[in-house]
Amino acid sequence: MESLTKNGNSIQDNTENHQNNTHLEQTSFNTTEVIMPGIIEPEGLLVRSRVLDSPAAGQVTVKMEASGIAFAEQSMRRGRYYEQPKFPFxxxxxxxxxxxxxxxxxxxxxxxxxxxxxxxxxxxxxYVLLSASDLLPVPETIDPLEAETLIVNGITAWQMLHLKAQIKRGQTILVHGANGGVGTILTQLALYAGVKVIGTASPRHHETLRAQGVMPVDYNDIDLAGSVLKLSPGGVDSVFDHLGGASFARSFGLLAKGGVLVCYAIASALNDKGNVLIPFLKVLIQLGWWNIMPNGRKAYFYNIWDGKGSEAFQIQLRETFTELTTLLASGALKPQIAARFPLAQITAAMKLAESRTAYGKVVLIP
Structure with a gap:
C-alpha cells in the first residue's frame, strides 16, 4: 500500500480506522498534474509535481484513480471551449x-x-481538492475505471435519452459516433430500454456494433441519409448528434413525425477561428426555428451543466449516477474502455482520443 511521508513519518493513505483522520487532514500531498499551458498540440501538454494545499472548509482531498479524456479537453487545447479558464490550467x-x-x-x-x-x-x-457537496458515491464493488465512464459520458447519455428524447420501447434512434465515449453508453442504454439503434462509425467498428445489436452505418457514407432510411424507412424517432454544421440539418430531416433531435456538441467547429460563441448561437437560432415549424418535430441542445448550482440539479445528478451504477453492477451496462494511460503519457493518450479510431473511452490513471 502506498504511503505518504510528512516530517519523516510514514502514513498510510488508506486508513484502517478513523483514529488517523486528524493526521491525514494535516498532511500535504504531492500531486502530479497535467498542465495545459496555452493553445498547443498534444505534445505541448506538460506534467509537473507540486505540494497540494490541505483541504479547506467544505473540501476534501481525493486520490484520483481514473480521469477521462473528453471532447471538452480537445476543445480546450484549441481555446475553443466556452467559459474555459485562462491558460495555464x-x-x-x-x-x-x-x-x-x-x-x-x-x-x-x-x-x-x-x-x-x-x-x-x-x-x-x-490528488485533487474537491468540494464535498459535489461528490457522488461509488459502490466499492465497481471498478473505478468503469465507474469513470459513467460520469460525464454516462450522465449525458442517460439524460439525453430519458429527459430530452423521452425514448419509448419499440422506437428507432440514430446515434452519431456510436463508437465514442458517449455513443457506446448511449447505445447500450437504448437497447436495454427496448429501442432499436442505428449507429454511425468507421467500418472498423461495425462488427463490434453488430455484436451488441446496433445497426451500423459508415459515418463517411456519401449517402448516409439514404442508408439510414433503408434501415428505418419512415425515419427515426430520435437522433443524437455531436457533429454540428450540415449534420444537424441532415439529422433533423431524418426524423419521423413527432421525432426529436438532441444536439450535444459542435465538433465540426473544433478547428474554427474567431469567437467560440458564434457557432453555438447559430445552432440555437436554427434549433429555435425548427421548433416553431408546424411539423411535429423538436430539436434541443443538451448541456449537462444546465441548472448548475440549484438543488434540483444536484438531485438529478445523483439520481442519474445512481441509476447508472446500478445498471453497471447488474451487468446491464458494460463500459467500453479503449485504453488506459498514466498521466506521464498524456501526449499519447490525447492523440489516441483525438484519432477517431478508439472504441470507447480513453482513461487516465495516476
Missing part, C-alpha cells in the same frame, strides 16, 4: 478516486470512501 472534466483527507467541517467518515465528481477542469491530477 489543469484539464480533466471528471474523475473517480478515494477520499484521503477532509476539511475541518467535513465528516471524517468520508475518508477511504470511493467517490466520483464532475470537475470540468482539474481532474488530470493524482
Amino acid at each position: 489543469v484539464p480533466g472534466y471528471d474523475l473517480v478516486g478515494s477520499v484521503v483527507a477532509t476539511g475541518p467541517d467535513v465528516d471524517p467518515a468520508l475518508i477511504g470512501k470511493r467517490v466520483a465528481a464532475m470537475t470540468k477542469i482539474g481532474g488530470w491530477a493524482s
Whole structure:
C-alpha cells in the first residue's frame, strides 16, 4: 500500500480506522498534474509535481484513480471551449478516486470512501481538492475505471435519452459516433430500454456494433441519409448528434413525425477561428426555428451543466449516477474502455482520443 511521508513519518493513505483522520487532514500531498499551458498540440501538454494545499472548509482531498479524456479537453487545447479558464490550467472534466483527507467541517467518515465528481477542469491530477457537496458515491464493488465512464459520458447519455428524447420501447434512434465515449453508453442504454439503434462509425467498428445489436452505418457514407432510411424507412424517432454544421440539418430531416433531435456538441467547429460563441448561437437560432415549424418535430441542445448550482440539479445528478451504477453492477451496462494511460503519457493518450479510431473511452490513471 502506498504511503505518504510528512516530517519523516510514514502514513498510510488508506486508513484502517478513523483514529488517523486528524493526521491525514494535516498532511500535504504531492500531486502530479497535467498542465495545459496555452493553445498547443498534444505534445505541448506538460506534467509537473507540486505540494497540494490541505483541504479547506467544505473540501476534501481525493486520490484520483481514473480521469477521462473528453471532447471538452480537445476543445480546450484549441481555446475553443466556452467559459474555459485562462491558460495555464489543469484539464480533466471528471474523475473517480478515494477520499484521503477532509476539511475541518467535513465528516471524517468520508475518508477511504470511493467517490466520483464532475470537475470540468482539474481532474488530470493524482490528488485533487474537491468540494464535498459535489461528490457522488461509488459502490466499492465497481471498478473505478468503469465507474469513470459513467460520469460525464454516462450522465449525458442517460439524460439525453430519458429527459430530452423521452425514448419509448419499440422506437428507432440514430446515434452519431456510436463508437465514442458517449455513443457506446448511449447505445447500450437504448437497447436495454427496448429501442432499436442505428449507429454511425468507421467500418472498423461495425462488427463490434453488430455484436451488441446496433445497426451500423459508415459515418463517411456519401449517402448516409439514404442508408439510414433503408434501415428505418419512415425515419427515426430520435437522433443524437455531436457533429454540428450540415449534420444537424441532415439529422433533423431524418426524423419521423413527432421525432426529436438532441444536439450535444459542435465538433465540426473544433478547428474554427474567431469567437467560440458564434457557432453555438447559430445552432440555437436554427434549433429555435425548427421548433416553431408546424411539423411535429423538436430539436434541443443538451448541456449537462444546465441548472448548475440549484438543488434540483444536484438531485438529478445523483439520481442519474445512481441509476447508472446500478445498471453497471447488474451487468446491464458494460463500459467500453479503449485504453488506459498514466498521466506521464498524456501526449499519447490525447492523440489516441483525438484519432477517431478508439472504441470507447480513453482513461487516465495516476
